[in-house]
Amino acid sequence: MRTRIKICGITLVEDAHSVVQCGADAIGLIFYPSSPRHVQIDQAKEVTNAVGAFVTTVGVFVNPEINYLQEVLRNVPIDIIQFHGNESPEFCLQADKPYIKAIRVKDGIDLEAEAQRYSSSRGILLDSFVPGVVGGTGETFAWEKTNEVKSHPVILAGGINRSNVDTVISEHKPYAIDISSGVEIDKGIKSGAAIEQFMQAVRRQDQITYGSNT
Numbered sequence: 001m002r003t004r005i006k007i008c009g010i011t012l013v014e015d016a017h018s019v020v021q022c023g024a025d026a027i028g029l030i031f032y033p034s035s036p037r038h039v040q041i042d043q044a045k046e047v048t049n050a051v052g053a054f055v056t057t058v059g060v061f062v063n064p065e066i067n068y069l070q071e072v073l074r075n076v077p078i079d080i081i082q083f084h085g086n087e088s089p090e091f092c093l094q095a096d097k098p099y100i101k102a103i104r105v106k107d108g109i110d111l112e113a114e115a116q117r118y119s120s121s122r123g124i125l126l127d128s129f130v131p132g133v134v135g136g137t138g139e140t141f142a143w144e145k146t147n148e149v150k151s152h153p154v155i156l157a158g159g160i161n162r163s164n165v166d167t168v169i170s171e172h173k174p175y176a177i178d179i180s181s182g183v184e185i186d187k188g189i190k191s192g193a194a195i196e197q198f199m200q201a202v203r204r205q206d207q208i209t210y211g212s213n214t
Contacts, residue, residue, distance in 0.1 A: 001210045003169055003202055004176035006058060006155070007195060009037035011188040016050040018192035022199045026056035028082065028178070031064065031072050036187035037180070044076045058082050058100075069095060082125065089118050098122050100155060105141045111148040124149050125178060128158035140164075146172045162194070162201045169205040177202065 007019045008028030019027050029044050030037045039047065048057050059078035061069060063085035072078070073095065083092050084102040092099050101118040102125040103111060115124045126149070128141040140159030153175035160168055161182035168177065181187070183194040 001173075002206045003174065005199065005202060006056075006176060006178045007180070007183065007190065008058070008060065008157075008178055009035075009180040009184070009188055010047055010190065011037055011039055011043065012190075013046055013050045015190040015192075016047045018190060018195050020050075020052055020055055022192075022195045024055070024195070024199065025176070026058050027051060028058045028060050028180070029076070029078070030060045031068075032060065032062040032084070034062075041072060041075050044072070048077050056080060060084055061087075063087060066091075066094060073097065080122065084125075084127075089120060092118065093120055100125055102127055102157075104128065105145055105158075111145060112150055115149045115152050119151070121152065123153040123155050123175065125155040125157055127178075143168060143172050146174055162198050165198065165201050166205045169202065170209050173209065 004025040006026035006028055007024050009030055010016050010019065010027045016027055029039050029047060032038055051057055056079045057077065058080050059072060059076065060082045061084065081095055081097055081099040082102060083099055092101065099121055100123040101121045103114050104127050126146060143156065146154050146156055155176040155178050156168060156172065156174035157178035160177055160179050165177065168174065179198065183190050183198055185191050
């Protein structure tokens with residue numbers, strides 16, 4: 001067992017190179033025009049071309065129009081989709097591609113019931129609920145809620161950084177961690193040094209928690 005890592009909100013080829021060189025498992029490309037980390041199709045193609053074999057490219061969408069979703073999938077080599085809005089299970093299946101479903105955690109939500117609605121998903125991503133903002137806020141939530149999801153692998157997001165990742169892994173043991181603002185210089189601009197430091201922190205804690213750093 002080890003913690004898998006997705007670095008999200010990649011907008012630059014050089015940042016994609018940094019992610020790959022540091023050994024992350026996945027990069028996230030955000031196809032949501034309201035996001036400061038939004039990428040155009042041509043820009044996304046340049047970034048994905050910089051990613052070598054065995055690194056997963058994740059396309060992040062928020063309530064997309066089906067025509068736009070299909071256009072992106074035709075032009076960008078995306079491996080898996082992350083639906084981060086209010087998409088129904090039926091809509092998620094229309095893409096005919098593996099997907100993960102993001103759920104923003106707020107009071108009163110039954111996370112396992114929500115996860116089971118998306119039984120066809122490959123995993124459930126839990127993120128912080130901030131009114132009016134979809135993601136990338138850097139805000140945390142009650143991470144112990146991770147344990148409420150039993151039916152799917154859990155990807156944990158929301159305010160994770162180098163200073164708190166030890167607690168996240170040791171106490172909650174998520175399948176994967178999704179980080180964006182925690183390794184940024186500015187929105188959509190990553191720090192290679194911060195990515196490396198974060199990766200090293202995860203590897204150290206994996207060694208402590210699971211006895212493995214592979």
